[in-house]
Amino acid sequence: xxxxxxxxxxxxxxxxxxxxxxxxxxxxxxxxxxxxxxxxxxxxxxxxxxxxxxxxxxxxxxxxxxxxxxxxxxxxxxxxxxxxxxxxxxxxxxxxxxxxxxxxxxxxxxxxxxxxxxxxxxxxxxxxxxxxxxxxxxxxxxxxxxxxxxxxxxxxxxxxxxxxxxxxxxxxxxxxxxxxxxxxxxxxxxxxxxxxxxxxxxxxxxxxxxxxxxxxxxxxxxxxxxxxxxxxxxxxxxxxxxxxxxxxxxxxxxxxxxxxxxxxxxxxxxxxxxxxxxxxxxxxxxxxxxxxxxxxxxxxxxxxxxxxxxxxxxxxxxxxxxxxxxxxxxxxxxxx
Amino acid sequence: xxxxxxxxxxxxxxxxxxxxxxxxxxxxxxxxxxxxxxxxxxxxxxxxxxxxxxxxxxxxxxxxxxxxxxxxxxxxxxxxxxxxxxxxxxxxxxxxxxxxxxxxxxxxxxxxxxxxxxxxxxxxxxxxxxxxxxxxxxxxxxxxxxxxxxxxxxxxxxxxxxxxxxxxxxxxxxxxxxxxxxxxxxxxxxxxxxxxxxxxxxxxxxxxxxxxxxxxxxxxxxxxxxxxxxxxxxxxxxxxxxxxxxxxxxxxxxxxxxxxxxxxxxxxxxxxxxxxxxxxxxxxxxxxxxxxxxxxxxxxxxxxxxxxxxxxxxxxxxxxxxxxxxxxxxxxxxxxxxxxxxxxxxxxxxxxxxxxxxxxxxxxxxxxxxxxxxxxxxxxxxxxxxxxxxxxxxxxxxxxxxxxxxxxxxxxxxxxx
Numbered sequence: 001x002x003x004x005x006x007x008x009x010x011x012x013x014x015x016x017x018x019x020x021x022x023x024x025x026x027x028x029x030x031x032x033x034x035x036x037x038x039x040x041x042x043x044x045x046x047x048x049x050x051x052x053x054x055x056x057x058x059x060x061x062x063x064x065x066x067x068x069x070x071x072x073x074x075x076x077x078x079x080x081x082x083x084x085x086x087x088x089x090x091x092x093x094x095x096x097x098x099x100x101x102x103x104x105x106x107x108x109x110x111x112x113x114x115x116x117x118x119x120x121x122x123x124x125x126x127x128x129x130x131x132x133x134x135x136x137x138x139x140x141x142x143x144x145x146x147x148x149x150x151x152x153x154x155x156x157x158x159x160x161x162x163x164x165x166x167x168x169x170x171x172x173x174x175x176x177x178x179x180x181x182x183x184x185x186x187x188x189x190x191x192x193x194x195x196x197x198x199x200x201x202x203x204x205x206x207x208x209x210x211x212x213x214x215x216x217x218x219x220x221x222x223x224x225x226x227x228x229x230x231x232x233x234x235x236x237x238x239x240x241x242x243x244x245x246x247x248x249x250x251x252x253x254x255x256x257x258x259x260x261x262x263x264x265x266x267x268x269x270x271x272x273x274x275x276x277x278x279x280x281x282x283x284x285x286x287x288x289x290x291x292x293x294x295x296x297x298x299x300x301x302x303x304x305x306x307x308x309x310x311x312x313x314x315x316x317x318x319x320x321x322x323x324x325x326x327x328x329x330x331x332x333x334x335x336x
Numbered sequence: 337x338x339x340x341x342x343x344x345x346x347x348x349x350x351x352x353x354x355x356x357x358x359x360x361x362x363x364x365x366x367x368x369x370x371x372x373x374x375x376x377x378x379x380x381x382x383x384x385x386x387x388x389x390x391x392x393x394x395x396x397x398x399x400x401x402x403x404x405x406x407x408x409x410x411x412x413x414x415x416x417x418x419x420x421x422x423x424x425x426x427x428x429x430x431x432x433x434x435x436x437x438x439x440x441x442x443x444x445x446x447x448x449x450x451x452x453x454x455x456x457x458x459x460x461x462x463x464x465x466x467x468x469x470x471x472x473x474x475x476x477x478x479x480x481x482x483x484x485x486x487x488x489x490x491x492x493x494x495x496x497x498x499x500x501x502x503x504x505x506x507x508x509x510x511x512x513x514x515x516x517x518x519x520x521x522x523x524x525x526x527x528x529x530x531x532x533x534x535x536x537x538x539x540x541x542x543x544x545x546x547x548x549x550x551x552x553x554x555x556x557x558x559x560x561x562x563x564x565x566x567x568x569x570x571x572x573x574x575x576x577x578x579x580x581x582x583x584x585x586x587x588x589x590x591x592x593x594x595x596x597x598x599x600x601x602x603x604x605x606x607x608x609x610x611x612x613x614x615x616x617x618x619x620x621x622x623x624x625x626x627x628x629x630x631x632x633x634x635x636x637x638x639x640x641x642x643x644x645x646x647x648x649x650x651x652x653x654x655x656x657x658x659x660x661x662x663x664x665x666x667x668x669x670x671x672x673x674x675x676x677x678x679x680x681x682x683x684x685x686x687x688x689x690x691x692x693x694x695x696x697x698x699x700x701x702x703x704x705x706x707x708x709x710x711x712x713x714x715x716x717x718x719x720x721x722x723x724x725x726x727x728x729x730x731x732x733x734x735x736x737x738x739x740x741x742x743x744x745x746x747x748x749x750x751x752x753x
Contacts, residue, residue, distance in 0.1 A: 084441075216463030220456050222442040226405050231456040231509070232429035278443030281462065 006282055009275060013289040017066070020296040024062035025054060027300070029308040056193075062296065064192040064200065068257050069295025070288040071204045071249040073271075074211050076264030077287045078246040081218050081280065082239075083152050089265035090250035093155030093243070094134045096259035097162035099251065100185060102130030104166045107181045108173035120191055123184065124255045131251025134158055138247065142239050148225060151239075186312030187258035189299050196256055203252060208288065211245045214238070215280040222278055260295070262317040266325045267291045273328045294321065353380040356512055356545045357402065361411035364394065364401040370409060371397040372569055379547065379562065381512070382539045386556045386577075387549040389566035390590050395549040396437070396517050398566065402547060403434045403515045415513070429457035433506035435516040440498075441491060447501045448486040451477055454508030476507040480534050496527030503534060507542075514538065516548040520555070528552070532559055553597055553604070557581050565589050583655070598655040605655035606632070613752060614639060616684045618704045620692035623718075624649035627690050630741050632656045634749075639684065641677040642669045642701055669700040677704055684713070686748050689735070691718035694727065702727055709734045714751065716744045 026037045032050050045051040075090035083092075091097070106126040141154050170178065217238050220228040229235055253260060271286040272278055298316040305311060357379040365371040371394035379385050387395045400406040402413050404420050413420045415431055423431070433454065442450065454476070455469045465473070477483050480500040485493060490501060499519060506514050516535070520528045536559055538544040550556050556563055557577045565572040565580065567589055573580050578599075586597035595606045617627050617640040624640055625648060631638050641661030643650045653660045661677050663669050681687065687708040694702060708715045709731040716736045717724055724732040738744045 213461065216456070216459070216461065219463060220453060222445060223440055223450075223453060224438060226436055226438065227434070227440075227453075229405060229425075230403060230429065230432070230434045231453065232425040233456075234425055272444055276444055277449075278445050279449060281464075 002277075006275060010285065010289065013286070013293060017289060017293050017296070020293060020300060021062055021066065024065065024296055024300050025058045028053070028058060028303060060192040060194050060197045061189050061299070063197050064189045064257065065295045065299040066292040067197070067200050067204055068189065068253040068260065069263055069267075069291040069293070071200075071208065071253050071291075072260060072264040072295070073267035073287045073291025074208060074284060075246040075249040075253075077268040077271075077280075077283065078211055078214070078218070078242050079264075080268050081221055082242045082246075083148060084221070084224060085152070086269065087265070088152070089262075090246060091159070091259060091261070091264070092152065093138050093247060094158030094162060095131045095247050095250045096254055097159040097166070098130040098132075098134030099127040099254040100130065100259065101162040101166050102126040102133070103184060104169045104173075104181060107184070108169045108177055124196075127258075128251060128255035130162075131247065131254055134162070135243070135247040135251060139240060139243055142243055143236065148239065151243075183312065184258045186314045187260035188302075188310070188313055189257050190310065192256065200252060200256060204249060207245050207249050207252075210241070211249075212284050214241060214245070215284055218242075218280040257313070259314070260317065261314040262321050263291055263295055263298075266317075266321045267294055269325050270294070270328065353382065355379070356381050356383075356416060357547070358414045358417075359402070359411065360414065362401065362408050362413055363410035364397045364406065365409045366397070366406070370569065372566060372571070374411070375564075375571055377562075377564060377571075377574060379513075379545050381545055382543040383545050383562060384536060384539050384560045385545065385547045385562045385564065386560035387547070387564045387566055388551075388553060388556055388589065389549075389572075393566045394569065395566055399434075399515050399517050399547065399549060403432055404428060405434070426457050429509065431511055432513045432515065433509040433511040435499075435502045435506050435514065435519055437517045437521060440502075443491070445490050446487055447482060447490055447493065447497075447504075448473065448477065450490045450501050451482075451486075451504040451508050454505040457509065472510070473504070473508050476504040477501075479507060479537065480504045481530070495522045496524070496530075499523060499527070499531055500534070503531070507538065507544075511544065513545045513547065516546065518549050518551065520550060520552060528555070535559075553581065553586055557599065596655040596657065598651050603655075605629075605652060613637065614684045614686075615748070616640070616681055616687045616704075616708070617690055618687065618692065618701050619643060619649050619690040620647055620698050620701060622648045623690040623692045625652045626741060627688055627744075628653050628656055628658055630745060632658070634745060639680050641680070641704070642673045642698070644697065666697060668697050674700055674703065678707060681708055681711075681713075686751075687713050687715045688744060689715060689717040689719065691723075705735075706731050714748075716747065718744075 026032070026034050030053055032054065036050060037054060039045070040051050040054050046055045072090055079088045079090060079092060080086060103123055103126050106122060137158065138151070138155055142151055145151060173181070217228065217233045220231050220233050225235060250264065267290050268287055271283055271290045274290070275282055275286050277283065298313055298320065301320070302311040302313050302316045355378050359375045359377050362375040363370055363373045375398065387398060389395050397406065401408050415423065452465055452469070452473045455465060455473060456463065459465060459469060477486055480503045482497065482500040482504055485497050490498065493501065519531055523531060532555055535546050535548065539546050560577055562574065563577045563580055564574040565585065572589060573585060581599050583597055583599055586592065595604050597604050614637040615631055617624050617638060619627065619640055620643055624643070628638050628640065638653065638658035640649070640653050640658055642663050643653065643660060644663050644665050646665040650660060650662055659680065661673055661680065663673050681704060687705065689705050692698070692701065705715055706728060714736060716738050718738060721737060724735060728735070736747065738747065
């Protein structure tokens with residue numbers, strides 16, 4: 001009975017995902033008819049203006065939204081189970097703050113070395129370096145401490161530290177550069193190119209697979225660290241893998257799209273409530289699909305609502321997602 | 337079971353059975369802080385081992401060390417003759433399961449899925465349950481009478497049901513040893529007894545060694561084969577409960593000032609804190625017990641006699657700190673004891689005849705009531721008028737007839753006032 005429910009829900013998720021993907025490609029500030037879109041895609045026409053828009057702009061962007069949404073949601077789920085805390089998201093360990101600090105150094109500080117137009121790629125590198133730096137520090141700490149809640153607090157403190165330095169940089173920054181940084185901080189999937197999509201697919205795909213292989217110890221962790229240990233889970237190895245996978249996924253997304261808030265926190269809840277289970281074998285695929293769907297939808301809204309002006313993706317995710325999560329939680333008797 | 341057979345040659349076979357767990361000079365604690373030192377204990381296959389002690393005495397610390405959630409500070413624990421720290425985590429998980437006190441909130445997990453977590457050390461990389469695993473989980477749920485709640489979410493279960501599911505999870509791990517930390521906490525009497533019965537089944541039918549910390553001294557006395565008393569950083573005593581759970585030992589273990597544990601009855605009686613008033617109860621055959629309890633509760637000094645040593649009245653009266661004039665079991669009441677009773681009778685104003693059954697060995701007790709009437713004391717009886725006439729003859733007219741204990745109390749209190 002449960003299996004049929006999962007099966008039908010997964011079919012529904014796939015249909016929805018396909019629908020939003022097509023919509024993301026077919027709809028935009030430039031009006032391209034559906035028939036033409038179909039023709040451009042099926043015949044791989046890249047030469048015309050519309051062909052360029054679809055193949056070079058909309059397609060990579062739609063794919064990026066799907067991939068990044070899936071990674072963020074999975075990253076959030078891993079950390080929620082690991083810390084046994086429902087209000088934990090992928091950025092709880094200070095990943096986004098580390099990335100923001102490095103980006104601020106590049107965009108606002110002197111690190112751009114007088115280069116006027118800052119290349120998107122440089123920002124990505126900076127963000128990834130920042131996320132990686134925080135991750136390494138957290139991992140070093142994780143190997144020494146006994147209690148995982150200590151790790152959570154240290155992650156929060158790392159976040160505050162990075163944020164403090166970023167604030168100082170903001171205080172001294174020029175105004176025109178500041179706007180760029182503020183917009184980066186709110187995240188966006190615009191400007192994704194195919195190379196980046198390939199990179200994100202391969203790297204993220206490997207991490208996602210790794211996360212799925214952790215579903216057995218993750219399930220044991222639902223009962224807490226002591227029980228997990230008594231059932232044969234090697235806590236230190238597991239801790240290392242969880243922090244690595246979740247931080248790497250979040251860091252990668254942040255590097256290319258900026259910190260996209262809310263998805264990682266809310267989608268695990270949505271998936272749990274929709275599927276009615278906390279079993280990670282089912283939940284991880286569910287979270288991947290739902291993360292992709294929600295992010296695609298949010299990106300669509302961000303692009304269309306005040307087209308041609310594009311809204312920051314984090315604003316949309318929070319604005320539409322928060323009420324949904326609250327509603328779902330209130331309707332449920334069982335606490336998650 | 338294959339596991340046990342492989343190890344059998346190396347096992348120490350004591351005269352009582354196969355040794356499963358052993359501690360040698362084990363000192364447990366956190367960091368530099370020693371909690372309990374020098375624990376030397378053998379635990380055999382299928383034994384029910386119970387840790388007793390006041391809160392904070394270190395029972396949990398011992399149990400956590402035995403289940404390797406905590407490292408020993410000194411010495412070591414051995415499981416099937418191998419040092420606990422030498423086992424790899426899978427081996428340990430297949431031999432030892434735990435039930436902890438921590439309140440769980442595992443999310444949207446059904447009771448069946450929860451119990452199935454116990455299969456963790458046996459399933460493959462992704463934790464998929466085989467037919468056999470499913471059967472074992474089902475069987476475990478059956479053994480703890482939890483089949484009917486298998487499809488409900490764990491978070492929606494009552495405390496008693498949760499505890500059963502926790503037991504099923506531990507059982508599904510197919511361990512040789514189950515360590516439980518205060519499993520009866522928060523449970524009502526019915527669930528407490530059911531849980532203990534289930535654990536005893538584990539010992540007897542599955543040959544599992546159960547190591548458990550409890551607060552119920554009476555339950556511990558009745559079901560465990562070994563009790564370990566933990567107090568003030570050391571093992572105060574350990575061994576069979578019949579030898580160890582004596583009144584003074586329990587009083588010392590829990591620093592009891594105003595209650596006494598009675599090992600024959602396995603109950604705790606509150607001791608009398610007197611208001612200075614005295615009653616003499618002529619009792620026997622268990623009829624005195626409710627009288628003692630009531631008057632003791634209301635602060636009376638209770639004197640009772642003559643009671644035979646094998647009488648339940650004797651045990652209860654001693655436990656609540658009453659003055660007891662006792663006679664050896666099955667002997668007729670001697671002149672000496674009767675004389676002593678007369679002497680004590682002088683001191684009181686109120687005498688209660690509990691309506692005890694009269695036989696050849698205790699018929700002299702009737703003289704106590706008669707003497708009291710003779711001396712003009714208030715004699716309250718729970719017998720009917722007719723029964724009293726048969727026993728006491730003319731003196732029956734001067735007794736006060738009461739149709740229940742409360743009415744005696746009421747009459748005495750009114751008179752005292």
